[in-house]
Amino acid sequence: MKKRLSWLSFLLLLAAFTNIQCAKHAVPPTSVSMPEVKGAVNVGDQACADCHEEACNAFAKTIHGRIAPFETAGLGTGCETCHGGGSLHVESEDPGDIIAFEELTSAQQSRICLDCHTMFHWAGSEHYLNDVSCLQCHKMHPPAGKKLLAKSDPEGCYSCHMDIQAKVQYPSHHPIREGKMDCSDCHNPHGSMVRGLKTDERLNDLCLNCHASKQGPFVFEHAPVLEDCTICHAPHGAIANNLLKQNEPFICLQCHEFHFHAGKVGYDKSTDSAGTAVSAGYYVTGQYPEAFSLSKRSSFKRAWTTKCTQCHFKIHGSDLPSQAVPGQGKALTR
Numbered sequence: 009m010k011k012r013l014s015w016l017s018f019l020l021l022l023a024a025f026t027n028i029q030c031a032k033h034a035v036p037p038t039s040v041s042m043p044e045v046k047g048a049v050n051v052g053d054q055a056c057a058d059c060h061e062e063a064c065n066a067f068a069k070t071i072h073g074r075i076a077p078f079e080t081a082g083l084g085t086g087c088e089t090c091h092g093g094g095s096l097h098v099e100s101e102d103p104g105d106i107i108a109f110e111e112l113t114s115a116q117q118s119r120i121c122l123d124c125h126t127m128f129h130w131a132g133s134e135h136y137l138n139d140v141s142c143l144q145c146h147k148m149h150p151p152a153g154k155k156l157l158a159k160s161d162p163e164g165c166y167s168c169h170m171d172i173q174a175k176v177q178y179p180s181h182h183p184i185r186e187g188k189m190d191c192s193d194c195h196n197p198h199g200s201m202v203r204g205l206k207t208d209e210r211l212n213d214l215c216l217n218c219h220a221s222k223q224g225p226f227v228f229e230h231a232p233v234l235e236d237c238t239i240c241h242a243p244h245g246a247i248a249n250n251l252l253k254q255n256e257p258f259i260c261l262q263c264h265e266f267h268f269h270a271g272k273v274g275y276d277k278s279t280d281s282a283g284t285a286v287s288a289g290y291y292v293t294g295q296y297p298e299a300f301s302l303s304k305r306s307s308f309k310r311a312w313t314t315k316c317t318q319c320h321f322k323i324h325g326s327d328l329p330s331q332a333v334p335g336q337g338k339a340l341t342r
C-alpha cells in the first residue's frame with residue numbers, strides 16, 4: 009500500500025510538473041487580450057479611402073474586401089475589423105493611433121484573425137506553441153497569392169523547414185518537388201487531432217486515403233503495417249527505394265531474424281566449406297545438397313539475405329495463404 013501511495017504521489021507530481029511545462033507557453037490563443045486603440049471608435053472604410061486610396065482599391069478585390077456582413081455573424085466587415093477603430097487615427101494621421109500588425113506580438117496578431125476564424129486545433133498546434141503567427145504564412149493585402157499565402161506551399165514552408173526541404177530531394181520521395189503534391193496534402197498547418205496531420209484518427213488513415221490498396225482487413229496481416237506505416241516508411245524522402253527508412257533486408261532484420269537457411273552455403277561439388285575435397289553428392293554437415301544450391305556456393309546465402317520481399321512480396325498483407333505448411337499460411341508470399 010505504501011509503495012502504491014508513493015507511486016501515486018510521484019505520478020501526481022509528474023502531472024503537476026508537465027502542467028507547469030505546458031503552461032509556460034500555452035496561454036489559450038483566445039485568452040490573449042485583443043489589441044485595441046484606446047478610445048477609438050469605428051468610422052467606416054470610406055474614411056480610410058481618403059488617404060489610403062490605393063490600398064483600399066487593391067484590398068477591395070481580396071476575399072476580405074468582398075465579405076458580406078452576414079458572413080461574420082455580427083463581427084462586421086472592412087478595414088477596422090483588423091486594424092481596430094480608426095476615429096483617432098483619421099484625425100491625427102498618427103500611425104500610432106491605429107493597429108499596425110508589425111507592432112504586435114505573434115499571439116496578438118493571430119488573436120485578431122481568430123475572432124472570425126475559429127480554428128479548433130490552433131491552440132495545440134506546434135506552430136502556435138512555437139510562436140508562429142498567421143502572418144508568417146498569410147498576407148492580407150495584395151500581392152498575396154492563393155489562400156492569401158505570402159509564399160505558396162511548399163516554398164513558404166521551406167523558409168522554416170529546411171530539413172524537410174532537404175529530405176524531399178532524396179532519390180525516393182513523394183512527388184512534391186514535381187509539383188504534384190504539396191505539404192498541405194498531408195498536413196494541416198493550423199494543427200489537427202493527430203500531430204498536425206490531415207487525419208482525424210490515425211496516421212495510417214492519412215496514408216490509406218491515397219494508398220487504398222494497402223488497406224485491410226486482410227486474412228493474413230503484417231503487424232507493423234497495421235500499427236503505423238512510418239515504422240518502415242519515411243514520409244518525406246529516403247535514400248532507399250520505396251521511401252523505406254532502411255534498405256532490405258536490414259529494415260526487416262530490426263524485428264526478424266534471418267532464415268536459418270541464410271547461414272548455410274550451397275554445396276560445392278569438389279570442396280567443403282573448409283576447402284577440403286569431398287566426393288560428389290555427399291551431404292556435408294552445414295551445407296545443402298546441390299539440388300538446393302544455386303550453382304555457386306555463396307548464391308544460396310545471397311538469395312536469402314538480400315531482398316526479403318522477393319519472396320514475401322505481399323508485405324502489407326494478403327488474403328491468400330502462403331504455401332509452406334509450417335508457417336500456417338502466414339508468410340505473406342502470395
Ligand code: HEC
Binds near residue numbers: 052060097098106
Ligand atoms: C487623413 C489621412 C488618413 C486617414 C483618413 C487614414 N489614414 Fe492611415 N495613415 C495615414 C498616414 C499619414 C499614415 C502614416 C503613413 C506612413 O508612415 O507611411 C497612416 C498609416 C496607417 C497604417 C500603418 C501604420 C504603421 O505603423 O505602419 C495603417 C494600418 C493605417 N494607416 C490604417 C488606416 C485605416 C484602417 C484607416 C481608416 C479607418 C486610415 N488609416 C485612415 C493617414 C490616414
Ligand code: HEC
Binds near residue numbers: 053089143
Ligand atoms: C483581414 C484583416 C485586415 C483587413 C480587413 C485590412 N487589413 Fe490592412 N493590414 C492587415 C495586415 C495583417 C497587415 C500587415 C501586412 C500584410 O499582411 O499585408 C496590414 C497592413 C496595412 C497597412 C500598412 C502598410 C503595409 O503594407 O504594411 C495599411 C496602410 C493597411 N493595412 C490599411 C488597410 C486598409 C485601408 C484597409 C481597408 C481597406 C485594411 N488595411 C484592411 C490586415 C488587414
Ligand code: HEC
Binds near residue numbers: 085089090124143155
Ligand atoms: C471580420 C472577420 C474576419 C477577420 C477579422 C479575418 N477574417 Fe479571414 N476571412 C473571413 C471571411 C468571412 C472569409 C471568407 C470565408 C471563409 O473562407 O471562411 C475569410 C477568408 C480568409 C482566408 C481564405 C482565403 C481563400 O482564398 O480561401 C484566409 C487565408 C484568411 N481569411 C485569413 C485571415 C487572417 C490571417 C486574418 C487575420 C490577419 C483574418 N483572416 C481575419 C473573415 C475574417
Ligand code: HEC
Binds near residue numbers: 122127144161
Ligand atoms: C505555417 C503556415 C500557416 C500558418 C501559421 C497559418 N496558415 Fe492558414 N493556411 C496555410 C496554408 C498552406 C493554407 C492552404 C491550405 C490548403 O491549401 O489546403 C491555409 C489556409 C487558410 C485558410 C483557408 C481555409 C482553409 O483551411 O483552407 C484560412 C481561413 C486560414 N488559413 C487562416 C489562418 C489563420 C486565421 C491563421 C492563424 C490563426 C493561419 N491561417 C495560420 C498556412 C498557414
Ligand code: HEC
Binds near residue numbers: 203
Ligand atoms: C515561420 C516559420 C515556419 C513556417 C513558415 C512554417 N513552419 Fe512549420 N513549424 C515551425 C516551428 C518553429 C515548428 C515547431 C518546431 C519544429 O518541429 O521544427 C513547426 C512545426 C511543424 C510541424 C510539426 C507539427 C507537429 O504537430 O508535430 C509541421 C507538420 C509543420 N510545421 C508543417 C508546416 C507546413 C506544412 C508549413 C507550410 C504551410 C510550415 N510548417 C511553415 C515553423 C514554421
Ligand code: HEC
Binds near residue numbers: 169182192193211
Ligand atoms: C505524404 C504525406 C506527407 C507530406 C506530403 C508531407 N509530410 Fe510532413 N510529415 C508526414 C508524417 C506522416 C509525419 C510524421 C508525423 C509523426 O510521426 O509525428 C510528418 C512530420 C513532419 C514534421 C515534424 C518533424 C519531423 O520531421 O517529423 C514536419 C516539420 C513536417 N512534416 C513538415 C512537412 C513539410 C514542410 C512538408 C512539405 C514540403 C511535408 N511535411 C510534407 C507526412 C507528410
Ligand code: HEC
Binds near residue numbers: 193194243
Ligand atoms: C495525397 C495523397 C497521398 C498521401 C496522403 C500519401 N501518399 Fe504516398 N504517394 C502518393 C503519390 C502521388 C505517390 C507517387 C506515386 C507514383 O509516383 O507513382 C506516392 C508514393 C508513395 C510511395 C512509393 C514511393 C516510391 O519511391 O516509389 C510510398 C512508399 C508511399 N507513397 C507511402 C506513403 C505513406 C507511408 C503515407 C502516409 C504517411 C502516404 N504515402 C501518404 C500520394 C499520397
Ligand code: HEC
Binds near residue numbers: 215222234237238324
Ligand atoms: C514492415 C515494413 C512496412 C510497413 C509497416 C509498411 N510498408 Fe509499405 N513497403 C514496405 C516494403 C518493404 C516495400 C517495398 C515492396 C516491394 O518492393 O515489393 C513497400 C512499398 C510500399 C509502397 C510502394 C510500392 C507499392 O506496393 O505500391 C507503398 C505505396 C507503400 N509501401 C505504402 C504503405 C502504407 C500505406 C503503409 C501503411 C498502411 C505501409 N506501406 C506500411 C514495407 C512496409
Ligand code: HEC
Binds near residue numbers: 232240256260
Ligand atoms: C517493427 C517490427 C517489424 C518489422 C520492421 C518487420 N516485421 Fe515482419 N512481423 C512483425 C511482427 C510483430 C509480426 C507478427 C509475428 C507473429 O504474429 O508472431 C511479423 C510477421 C511477419 C511475417 C509472417 C510470419 C508470421 O509468423 O506471422 C513475415 C513473413 C514477415 N513479418 C516478414 C517481414 C519482412 C520481409 C519485413 C521487411 C520488409 C518485415 N517483416 C519487417 C514485425 C516486423
Ligand code: HEC
Binds near residue numbers: 311319330332
Ligand atoms: C527465397 C525466398 C525467401 C526469402 C528471400 C526470404 N524468405 Fe522468409 N520465408 C520464405 C518462405 C517460403 C517462408 C514460409 C516458411 C513456412 O511457411 O514455414 C518464409 C517464412 C518467413 C517467416 C515466418 C517464419 C516462421 O517461422 O513462421 C518470417 C518471419 C520470414 N520468412 C522473414 C524473412 C525475412 C526477414 C527475410 C529477409 C531477410 C526473408 N524472410 C527472406 C521464403 C523466403
